Amino acid sequence: MAGWLQRPPAPPLDACVTRLWTSARPAGLPHAREWNLPTGLADLVVPLDRTALRRFQGADDVHGHWLAGGVLQGPMLAPTLRDTASASIVVGVQFRPGGLPALLGLPADALAGRTVALDDLWPGWAAALRTRVDAAGALHDPAARLRCLEQALLAACLQPAVPDPLVAWALPRLQAGAAVGALQRQAGLSPTTFIRRMRAACGLAPAELRALQRLQAALCAGHAGLAWAEVAADCGYADQAHLGREFRRLTGHTPGQVRRLGTAWPSHLACT
Missing domain, CATH: 2.60.120 (Jelly Rolls)
Known part of the structure; x- marks a missing residue:
């Protein structure tokens, strides 16, 4: 740009x-x-x-x-x-x-x-x-x-507060594929408290954050030219059909449209 x-x-x-x-x-x-x-x-x-x-x-x-x-x-x-x-x-x-x-x-x-x-x-x-x-x-x-x-x-903002440490602990584990319930138990929190603290800090529930982490990884891999079947396998989707459903749900576009409308940035698409 x-x-x-x-x-x-x-x-x-x-x-x-x-x-x-x-x-x-x-x-x-x-x-x-x-x-x-x-x-x-x-x-x-x-x-x-x-x-x-x-x-x-x-x-x-x-x-x-x-x-x-x-x-x-x-x-x-x-x-x-x-x-x-x-x-x-x-x-x-x-x-x-x-x-x-x-x-x-x-x-x-x-x-x-x-x-x-x-x-x-x-x-x-x-x-x-x-x-x-x-x-x-x-x-x-x-x-x-x-x-x-x-x-x-x-x-x-003269004195920024420290972000909730739960976020820094949980996000890399979510990205690595840990189950939300397992993380909640490891954190020693009730399901309600775990989700509430993640929402208050990040704005989204843990499962939503993991879906977007996976989406961003897939967008970067696709932007680099990898075949979508390979992207699906590398980024933790069950198969290419699963990747396609998640793309349509979160981006409003199919993987083919993402590639065709791509710009210099993996997360930006031309609207034509």
Whole structure:
């Protein structure tokens, strides 16, 4: 992607944020809209060359709606559709699992499946960030844009909390294929408490998180050119038919469509 730069944040943000990123697109893409496939993570995106971002409810929504200040997108179980029709300069934050409530004090489960305008959550924060970028002469300097974003986050969140340690313990075990019930028992928690704590921290239930971990691994493998039967075997699906059902359920597309509509990023598809 043109003008793309990403890096991990400095402490103490690194406990809650996996990466800060920025992109500058000098013109619209050949496809005017693009699907972002679900990752299970929360994201914050702020436009620097305008005051709002446009999102669409679905492929049939030709007009879309504008979100003032930018967006905070909670963990999703379905794809979202964004505007790629024009030039843009944006900065973004991708939160670690459990990082959203720890850094911003917002319950992840209350934001799951939602895309919220930043101006509705924190009136004036996005405008102050744009002012900071302008004052630093950073609009056309990717590294400087990220410094401004990091400073704005630190100023807004003086003392980030520590994410629930259950998340860091459970997620790699889920990814390795551990059964949810077995993890709950190993954690010494009741089923209700285990699921409640994972939802509060990550916005999704453990089984949903595992499905998205597997989906992301499959998307990356497919993007690298592996045959779908091989992807299914390598990523823990019962067979290729199982992979196809999960793709349709979580992305709204078949594996063949994912490959045909693919972009430079495994989790982004052209909407044509």
